[in-house]
């Protein structure tokens with residue numbers, strides 16, 4: 568079974584058509600990357616997959632369920648990291664992880680895993696209101712991955728992280744997929760990151776998918792050294 572089948576997604580905000588028929592497929596146990604410039608439609612696509620926005624046309628099937636007709640069923644198999652996720656300022660990181668585990672009926676092992684993924688050390692016992700942007704990102708991501716959703720929808724998971732922590736988080740996303748057989752879809756404008764992290768990628772620009780494939784295939788096809796060059800060539804060709 569495919570983990571995600573997006574077909575012909577269209578989204579308009581007023582007179583602005585920001586998705587113009589976005590289609591792609593993601594296999595189970597795959598890390599799929601959505602790359603493209605600011606305003607390309609990455610967040611809009613992910614919000615539709617997360618059942619937060621309804622498409623004006625088209626549909627996406629996630630683990631066999633339609634985001635359009637069965638959003639409640641879709642929600643059972645996904646977890647979503649928003650681009651601008653906020654935190655509860657007055658509870659500690661550890662309290663937050665315990666709370667999230669409790670709400671989802673998980674045990675202490677789950678919290679332990681969250682602690683390890685977050686890698687925040689002593690700061691876990693401090694109120695999250697005192698966290699830096701990168702620390703907030705890490706605690707939310709830890710809470711998502713420790714719950715082991717079937718499909719993780721991650722909007723710029725490493726945005727605001729320093730290189731060391733970005734590498735740690737990328738490794739954790741990879742391990743999460745390998746250990747639980749789950750699927751992840753991530754967005755980024757960092758082509759290098761996407762190239763390291765993803766099994767397959769789709770380039771989105773102006774609300775359309777302009778190329779899709781494995782990073783090595785795309786590089787070979789466009790005679791490029793890296794995905795940044797692939798994208799430059801694609802944009803030139805448009």
Ligand SMILES: Nc1ncnc2c1ncn2[C@@H]1O[C@H](COP(=O)(O)OP(=O)(O)OP(=O)(O)O)[C@@H](O)[C@H]1O
Nearest residue numbers: 580585603604605606607608609610611612650756
């Ligand atoms: N709620 C909204 N109302 C009106 N326009 C919106 C809304 N959300 C997004 N847009 C517009 O849709 C387009 C796509 O936005 P989107 O957030 O999906 O881009 P993105 O690829 O995630 O960009 P970034 O890399 O900056 O995060 C942009 O032109 C944006 O201004």
Ligand SMILES: [Mg+2]
Nearest residue numbers: 609610611650
């Ligand atoms: Mg975005």
